[in-house]
Amino acid sequence: MNIDIIFKIAAIGILITVICQILKKSDRDDIATLVSLAGLIIVLTFVISMIADLFESIKNIFNLY
Amino acid sequence: MDIYKIIVVGIICAIIIVYLKSVNSEFCIPVSVCSGILLLIMTASYVTDFITIFSDVAKLSNINGSVLKIILKIVAISYLIEFSSTLIEDFGLKSIADKVVFAGKIVILTMSAPIIKSLIETVIGLL
Numbered sequence: 654m655n656i657d658i659i660f661k662i663a664a665i666g667i668l669i670t671v672i673c674q675i676l677k678k679s680d681r682d683d684i685a686t687l688v689s690l691a692g693l694i695i696v697l698t699f700v701i702s703m704i705a706d707l708f709e710s711i712k713n714i715f716n717l718y
Numbered sequence: 719m720d721i722y723k724i725i726v727v728g729i730i731c732a733i734i735i736v737y738l739k740s741v742n743s744e745f746c747i748p749v750s751v752c753s754g755i756l757l758l759i760m761t762a763s764y765v766t767d768f769i770t771i772f773s774d775v776a777k778l779s780n781i782n783g784s785v786l787k788i789i790l791k792i793v794a795i796s797y798l799i800e801f802s803s804t805l806i807e808d809f810g811l812k813s814i815a816d817k818v819v820f821a822g823k824i825v826i827l828t829m830s831a832p833i834i835k836s837l838i839e840t841v842i843g844l845l
Contacts, residue, residue, distance in 0.1 A: 658756070659734060659749060662745060662749050663749055670745075692745070696745055699748065700748045700751050706759065707758060711762075714769060714794075715790045
């Protein structure tokens with residue numbers, strides 16, 4: 654497993670917070686919430702795929718089922 | 719040894735999470751989940767070595783297969799429970815983490831029932 658997934662998520666996080674700040678300053682709060690929601694969904698898809706990998710590897714290790 | 723690699727990965731993830739918390743974006747939670755998973759998958763190779771050695775020893779001492787399978791299943795359950803409960807505790811929800819640990823104990827207890835039964839049968843057989 655490589656560590657670049659962590660860096661990818663961290664980069665998305667920082668990018669989203671910056672974009673939200675900019676949007677908030679130009680008083681477009683509704684778009685800011687949408688952008689942060691979209692970022693959160695993207696990151697959650699990463700997390701879900703990693704959890705699936707974890708459960709898969711555990712199933713293979715203990716050759717369950 | 720690649721234990722150093724695991725330690726360095728853990729420290730890097732911790733630094734990133736602390737930084738994300740300081741920017742107080744809500745992305746520190748997925749990052750902590752992913753770093754936990756990453757570290758667990760890194761230890762997978764050690765676990766596979768242990769499993770092969772363990773099954774060889776079991777074959778030597780001719781324990782029947784079902785007991786061995788149950789023991790492996792219990793180890794797998796404890797592996798998962800430990801991961802998820804400490805993760806939930808990270809989010810500050812101590813009560814839910816305790817419930818997960820409690821559920822894991824119950825499942826392991828029911829899993830180990832046949833082993834206890836076979837133990838008692840052998841003891842009675844000796845008497």
